[in-house]
Amino acid sequence: MKKFINRPENIVPELLEGFALSHPDKVRLAGNNLVARAVPKAKGKVGVVTLGGSGHEPGLSGFVGEGMLDVSVPGEIFAAPGAPRCLEAIRLADYGAGVLFIVLNHAGDVLASNITMEMAAREGLKVKMILTHEDISSGSDPEDRRGLVGFLPVYKVAGAAAEQGSSLDQCQAIAERMERNMRTLAVAVQTATHPSTGQPIFDLGDDEMEVGMGQHGEAGTGRMKLKTADETAELMLQMLLDDLQVKAGEELLVIVNGAGATTLMEMFILFRRVHHILKAKGIKLVRSKVGEFITTQEQGGFQLMIARMDPELTRLWDAPSDAPYFVVR
């Protein structure tokens, strides 16, 4: 493993310190290594909190900022944080109108979140939890589907609604509508190494790719010979369109999220093909994002996300945001 780190046990505190120091006008570290906004939201607005393992930068703390999250609870490398820090984050993000707690569906995150919700209820805190689970490779049962880059539009629309003064119930409803209308599929071509242990997460042949790879390198189901960009885009987009049952005339948001080692060059080539296919099918590509929003170290591959939009979701997606890794003016 070749990584610029110091002691393995210091990776998370050092990366958080550096992240906060590099965006001092936007974020600060609060309490027990929570990432919070530098300037808290006004009283009377809904707070938005998330949690997740580290090693996926800029996810998830890169989206703390005006118009998006209030507090993020970073865990250890690839491991969920525990309930105590989540509870601390919820207290911090409570401005008197309740807190929306956005959780990506992964076993450890869900366990910690359920315990957090119990403890928050005991303290009389007003919290609603929403689970994102849009990975179509992990079964047809929504409970089995993992939360991948779809967290991004959910943070965005819920964060915008909260910023505009919507109630907790309204923020939850908008987040749920976004969540129900999105689907993601990931593909991997190269393993990442675990930065603490130095071990590769999985093995993949030089000429192979694996469709359905999870966020932490959990193996997918479709291992095959490496395809061209166009073939890969066609295969993955069709699976997504079928699963979401997209019809001609509908409006989509498309996100191409690089896993860490896949270049923007490749992502643009892929996105171009997605654009061509949607145009040919008469599906409107109304918004798009191409870049790195959640990574897994130097893993090669990408996630393709599609989401069915409506005028309100698009308006919230377009609303101003000043998070370090998501600026909309």
Next chain:
Amino acid sequence: MTDRITRKQFAGMISGAAARIREQHATLSALDSACGDGDHGAAMLRTVERLEKAMGDEAGDLRTVLRDAGWQVMGGDGGASSSLIGSFFMGMADTPPECDALDCRGLSATFEAGLKAMCKQTKAQPGDKTMMDALMPAVTALCAAAGAGKSPVEAFQAAAEAARAGAESTKDLTARFGRAKFLGEKTRGHQDPGATSIALMFEGFSKALAESNGESGNG
């Protein structure tokens, strides 16, 4: 052989478990790299060190100490395993006052309450290739031994044996929970690291208890 253990012995059992995890954490991480991301040993090390520290408070009310120990474990941020083991220890505090005596019945009731609390957080059952494969038989063996009037030393010996057998049985199982479930059939042939950790902890409990009992017997 005594029927009742002291708070110091109880804390010693936790230290015994911590010692076993400390000895074996590299092995646990190696087991985890087969179907996970290879950090289970490090996470368990944080878990037992926090447990040991919290249980070191031998003067405090046991229930409060257990609840605090569980919360401390959760605060170790070790992913699913710290949430589960944390809920186990917090749950151990949910026993009726008559279980406060650290005799075999009280101890088994305390462990049973911990298991019950953990079961509220996960749907995993024995056979799903998780820590439940070791924990459930261990607690069952503990309760059976208590019911049969065995001493704490004998009961924890039985529990440790049951946990070990349960952990070994996971080799032939297919994962149905956590990240490993996405590997399905590929997980067969690998022993589950979570179940192995539980077996090591029970081995540590049993060994520490037997040794401390020997000391008090000699003294």
